[in-house]
Amino acid sequence: MSVALQVSDVRAQYGDLEILKGVDLEVPFGEVHVLMGPNGSGKSTLCHVLMGKDEYEATGSALVGGTEVMGLPVDERARLGLFEAFQYPVEVPGVSLDDLIDEMGEVRDDAGFAARVESASDLLDMARFRERAVNGGLSGGEKKRSEMFQMAISQPKVAILDEIDSGLDIDAVREVAHLVEELRSDDLGVLIITHYSRILRYMKPDKIHVMVAGKVVKTGGPEIAAELEASGYVEMQAGEATLAAPEVATPFDV
Amino acid sequence: MKTLDAQGSAAVGVSDPSWLAGRRKTALDYYEKLDMPSSIEEVWRYVELGFSIDDYVLAEGPGEAHEIGAGIAAALANNAGSVAMVDGHTVSADTGTSAAVFGTLSSLLVESPDLLEGYLGTLIDPDLDKFSAAHHAFSGEGVALVVPAGAAVIEPFFIDVQAATSGTVSFPRITLVAEKSSQASVVIRYRSDDDVDALVVPHLELFAADNSNLNVTVVQHWGAGTRSISHARAVVGRDANVHLGEAGLGGSMSRLQLTVDLEGNGSSANIVGAYFGDAAQTMDYRYTMHHAGVNTNSDMFLKGAVQDEALSVFTGMIRIDEEAQKTNAYQTNRNLILSDGASAQSVPNLEILANDVKCGHGSTMGPLDEEQHYYLMSRGLDEERTNRLLVHGFFNEALAKFPEPVVADVVTSWIDTKYRTAQEAGRV
Numbered sequence: 144m145s146v147a148l149q150v151s152d153v154r155a156q157y158g159d160l161e162i163l164k165g166v167d168l169e170v171p172f173g174e175v176h177v178l179m180g181p182n183g184s185g186k187s188t189l190c191h192v193l194m195g196k197d198e199y200e201a202t203g204s205a206l207v208g209g210t211e212v213m214g215l216p217v218d219e220r221a222r223l224g225l226f227e228a229f230q231y232p233v234e235v236p237g238v239s240l241d242d243l244i245d246e247m248g249e250v251r252d253d254a255g256f257a258a259r260v261e262s263a264s265d266l267l268d269m270a271r272f273r274e275r276a277v278n279g280g281l282s283g284g285e286k287k288r289s290e291m292f293q294m295a296i297s298q299p300k301v302a303i304l305d306e307i308d309s310g311l312d313i314d315a316v317r318e319v320a321h322l323v324e325e326l327r328s329d330d331l332g333v334l335i336i337t338h339y340s341r342i343l344r345y346m347k348p349d350k351i352h353v354m355v356a357g358k359v360v361k362t363g364g365p366e367i368a369a370e371l372e373a374s375g376y377v378e379m380q381a382g383e384a385t386l387a388a389p390e391v392a393t394p395f396d397v
Numbered sequence: 398m399k400t401l402d403a404q405g406s407a408a409v410g411v412s413d414p415s416w417l418a419g420r421r422k423t424a425l426d427y428y429e430k431l432d433m434p435s436s437i438e439e440v441w442r443y444v445e446l447g448f449s450i451d452d453y454v455l456a457e458g459p460g461e462a463h464e465i466g467a468g469i470a471a472a473l474a475n476n477a478g479s480v481a482m483v484d485g486h487t488v489s490a491d492t493g494t495s496a497a498v499f500g501t502l503s504s505l506l507v508e509s510p511d512l513l514e515g516y517l518g519t520l521i522d523p524d525l526d527k528f529s530a531a532h533h534a535f536s537g538e539g540v541a542l543v544v545p546a547g548a549a550v551i552e553p554f555f556i557d558v559q560a561a562t563s564g565t566v567s568f569p570r571i572t573l574v575a576e577k578s579s580q581a582s583v584v585i586r587y588r589s590d591d592d593v594d595a596l597v598v599p600h601l602e603l604f605a606a607d608n609s610n611l612n613v614t615v616v617q618h619w620g621a622g623t624r625s626i627s628h629a630r631a632v633v634g635r636d637a638n639v640h641l642g643e644a645g646l647g648g649s650m651s652r653l654q655l656t657v658d659l660e661g662n663g664s665s666a667n668i669v670g671a672y673f674g675d676a677a678q679t680m681d682y683r684y685t686m687h688h689a690g691v692n693t694n695s696d697m698f699l700k701g702a703v704q705d706e707a708l709s710v711f712t713g714m715i716r717i718d719e720e721a722q723k724t725n726a727y728q729t730n731r732n733l734i735l736s737d738g739a740s741a742q743s744v745p746n747l748e749i750l751a752n753d754v755k756c757g758h759g760s761t762m763g764p765l766d767e768e769q770h771y772y773l774m775s776r777g778l779d780e781e782r783t784n785r786l787l788v789h790g791f792f793n794e795a796l797a798k799f800p801e802p803v804v805a806d807v808v809t810s811w812i813d814t815k816y817r818t819a820q821e822a823g824r825v
């Protein structure tokens with residue numbers, strides 16, 4: 144199967160702070176991958192660098208469905224099929240979710256958009272949020288749901304879901320996991336970012352990547368989660384990381 | 398041609414009832430004594446007027462009016478009554494069939510000479526400044542509304558004030574009275590064509606008696622060549638509420654000095670503003686919220702944007718008397734600076750003499766928010782759309798609090814257009 148997301152040697156710094164030190168990563172179409180790593184290892188920075196946030200100085204290559212996106216403006220990356228669900232979705236006062244959806248529809252040459260909005264809205268029970276300001280006064284879980292909703296209507300090639308499970312109670316985590324499985328398709332590659340493994344109880348990722356101190360230090364099958372549980376991130380990159388074991392729950396009691 | 402002098406004043410006031418003639422005479426004395434205000438005075442700070450009131454003369458009659466029917470007038474097709482004035486002269490008046498007395502001063506002062514004695518011209522002092530003195534001395538026409546006790550008029554009244562003749566000054570006076578336990582909504586629209594170099598000096602007086610609700614929406618849409626210096630004052634009785642929305646879009650220089658007196662216990666005021674200046678426009682707001690009664694509530698919420706070389710000023714004073722315990726008073730002024738050459742002043746002030754109060758003020762100033770910008774662009778919206786949506790959202794937060802949603806919708810579309818036009822011309 145061809146590759147949805149191909150990241151090669153992506154480096155990024157913020158001012159003088161080197162955050163990403165050569166990230167390599169591949170997510171094929173049809174697969175769901177998980178990127179794990181301790182707080183501060185650079186996971187969110189990777190999302191933003193792939194999305195094109197201009198506060199980072201970045202180099203390297205990122206192909207979305209085979210098209211190079213590094214160097215492109217944020218909106219072009221989005222329209223090429225890259226979607227980022229934000230760890231901290233910002234409130235946009237005075238702009239309703241419906242206002243945003245209208246604009247999203249207008250910039251896409253996509254006959255199925257309107258129908259997808261309605262079906263995703265029903266599926267995610269978003270009706271009561273649509274006239275409210277984007278992320279305005281939403282709880283953590285509601286914000287994540289709104290991000291998932293926007294992902295579903297965007298029909299991206301690559302979806303990067305940054306801490307989509309954080310701040311959620313266990314029922315909501317299960318819901319998110321099931322939703323990701325439901326959206327799994329041959330036209331989509333998903334990268335779920337988390338520093339908890341509890342979401343792994345409810346889904347079956349094809350691969351897990353481990354990031355420590357700005358590099359992917361290990362890639363493997365779902366069994367890696369168990370390994371992390373036993374040893375923590377420290378073992379993964381001797382010398383550099385000195386972080387404690389992540390909160391790991393028993394994986395896959397689905 | 399009537400000039401701003403004793404003869405002009407006498408000519409304008411030829412059919413005044415005696416009580417009004419006396420006030421006019423006093424005001425003329427002030428007018429002759431007072432100088433044009435200068436930016437040395439605190440309440441005129443930050444702004445250079447750059448003209449003199451006697452550069453202008455009174456219009457003999459109305460100039461050619463805009464067609465009525467577009468925009469706000471269309472949105473207010475169902476109204477409780479409407480008056481249109483041009484250059485200080487009435488061109489049409491539909492007094493409506495509501496329970497309220499509504500009409501032009503020229504007819505009301507003849508039909509019931511004493512009805513307005515306790516109201517008209519009593520709230521805004523003639524010695525406040527030269528413009529106010531001039532207003533009292535030279536104002537010939539206006540509109541009054543008296544809503545009788547207990548009456549609730551649901552449809553809004555519509556007052557359309559235009560300037561059409563360059564070189565003229567007009568003094569529209571609008572006096573709105575909500576008697577006890579009554580309710581009404583009034584929409585005032587100011588407008589002129591861009592090439593009209595006129596000066597307009599309105600006075601707006603609001604009387605909200607005990608338990609009444611008075612909603613007022615002011616849409617200032619003067620043309621680019623028109624100046625306006627206006628005063629407004631509201632007195633709010635026990636458990637009464639005044640809800641005022643002011644949208645400022647036009648004028649080369651437009652100023653509104655507003656004072657709200659929360660006199661009655663339990664009275665409240667919601668003052669909302671949205672203003673958007675471009676080119677070399679100056680928009681100048683001087684608001685005072687005066688809490689005199691116990692258990693009074695006020696909220697001032699103003700959002701302003703400037704682009705090109707525009708200047709905006711907001712000074713907000715919350716004054717809480719010693720007796721005005723259990724008061725809640727808030728003021729917020731948020732400013733969006735859309736061009737390097739544009740500037741805004743935002744000066745919140747508090748003067749609190751009571752000790753059992755909750756007070757808050759916030760003032761912000763800056764460009765469009767970068768995180769919001771990034772978020773919207775990550776959803777595929779191009780730069781221009783993103784900026785438009787953010788400007789729209791910025792104002793929407795204020796316009797959503799306006800008393801008349803149909804009017805707010807029209808204002809929203811004007812604001813969107815104003816920004817879009819600047820975008821298309823490459824100015825922002």
Ligand SMILES: Nc1ncnc2c1ncn2[C@@H]1O[C@H](COP(=O)(O)OP(=O)(O)O)[C@@H](O)[C@H]1O
Binds near residue numbers: 181182185187
């Ligand atoms: N915009 C920024 N400004 C300052 N420091 C940043 C910024 N973005 C990331 N960093 C720093 O880079 C490191 C990685 O952060 P981040 O990517 O958020 O980690 P993670 O998402 O893995 O927790 C942290 O040390 C963080 O403080």
Ligand SMILES: [Mg+2]
Binds near residue numbers: 186187188230305306
């Ligand atoms: Mg993060």
